[in-house]
Amino acid sequence: MSEQLPSRTEVLVVGAGPVGLAVAASLAGHGRDVTVVDRQAKGANTSRAAVVHARTLEMLERIGVSDRLAGLGIQAARFSIRDGDRELVPVRFDRLQTKYPYTLMVPQNITEQVLLDRLEELGGRVHRPCVATGISQNADRAEVTFDSGDMVEAQYVVAADGMHSTIRDLAGLGHNGNEALSLSFTLADVRIDGGLPAAEVLLFFSKPGMLVVAPLPDGSFRLVAEVDDAPEQPDVAFAQRLLDTRGPRRATVKVSEVIWGSRFRIHERVADQYRSGRVLLAGDAAHAHSPAGGQGMNLGLRDAVTLGDALSVALREGREDELDQYAEASRAEAMQVVALAHRLTRLATAPSAVRPLRNGALRLLAHVPAFRRRLAEQLSATGHR
Ligand SMILES: Cc1cc2nc3c(=O)[nH]c(=O)nc-3n(C[C@H](O)[C@H](O)[C@H](O)COP(=O)(O)OP(=O)(O)OC[C@H]3O[C@@H](n4cnc5c(N)ncnc54)[C@H](O)[C@@H]3O)c2cc1C
Secondary structure, three states: OHHHOOOEEEEEEEOOOHHHHHHHHHHHHOOOOEEEEOOOOOOOOOOOOOEEOHHHHHHHHHHOOHHHHHOOOEEEOEEEEEEOOEEEEEEEHHHOOOOOOOEEEOOHHHHHHHHHHHHHHOOOOEEOOOOEEEEEEOOOOEEEEEOOOOEEEEEEEEEOOOOOOHHHHHOOOOOOOOEEEEEEEEEEEEEEEEOOOOOEEEEEEEOOEEEEEEEOOOOOEEEEEEOOOOOOOOOHHHHHHHHHHHOOOOOOEEEEEEEEEEEEEEEEEEOOOOEEOOEEEOHHHOEEOOOOOOOHHHHHHHHHHHHHHHHHHHHHHOOOHHHHHHHHHHHHHHHHHHHHHHHHHHHHOOOHHHHHHHHHHHHHHOOOHHHHHHHHHHHHOHHHO
């Protein structure tokens, strides 16, 4: 509760989404004094980002959650691009040089719970509901004010307050452009009867359009498709139509329930800078892009672990250059990820006249082992080591 907010802390983390929780767990693990606040009275309980990639799991080892997380998800060793029943490109994660040779399918609410449990094990907690409304800073400190009238003084402030970040905007860490691609996507977590693989992510490049089908640990499946006009809440008939027109041909797949659904448009942007004095950006506050390849939360979690390490060195040794290095390297990685997600989106949503040509080209490219390996490295982000 806000009345228990300390008046001083070493690091104030604004936002307790996956990124804020991971920064806080990292700092608590380094023995630093960290305070985490969130505007919501309770954490979100929806599945949202459902993919955790190999490189992210490698980095999450530093805060001691990788094995726990890996045990709670589906370890999908294969990703397959298809046209109906015909495989165009098989992508093998099980050939990657990593301790985690798969893409982990795990809903975001479980990932957040694992991170929160870790933070609490390390003696931390989240103060809720606390809405940060103002920030000022000088060379030594920053002060954040809250809607309750509370004020917290911190040596550093982490803006992990998501896409519409207040702290980012107040600290003047804006971005050029906020391009929304003119594409509309639907997302539905569904229960089905029938033949879909339980441990493989499928991306259908069908004539009527693209469709992602990915298994979730409770036996349900995540469907994502680009559609002309996404419904606010997809229903069973809508999900069934997507599978019938874009999914497998031979298998009979019956949708019995839509558990959760949503729709979204794609914004593409990266903050011009990740640091302004005592304020640092991480996660969606710093970058937004297409969900193609499931990179968004992954990039944010990697920001979080790197930033937690950098802040602990800065606090311990006064090495501010670590923070500048974080700001530069993480921004450079974001630029690459945004470009990759853009390319994948353009490929997946190619105009219908071009689709047969695209699929033919992909089938040819799939014979080149280096192409398949590169795709696996890019998706898993092991190429960013
Ligand atoms: C419907 C939906 C579906 C998605 N699907 C996918 C997907 O399939 N794959 C994928 O990679 N990503 C997906 N995402 C995006 C993914 O959820 C984000 O990338 C991820 O949550 C980013 O984490 P974050 O911690 O940076 O920000 P957030 O999760 O947005 O967390 C920010 C937190 O800051 C808090 N906050 C905001 N302002 C303040 C304030 N002023 N004071 C205090 N607290 C504040 C918020 O309450 C929130 O808890 C989806 C998002 C949505 C909404």
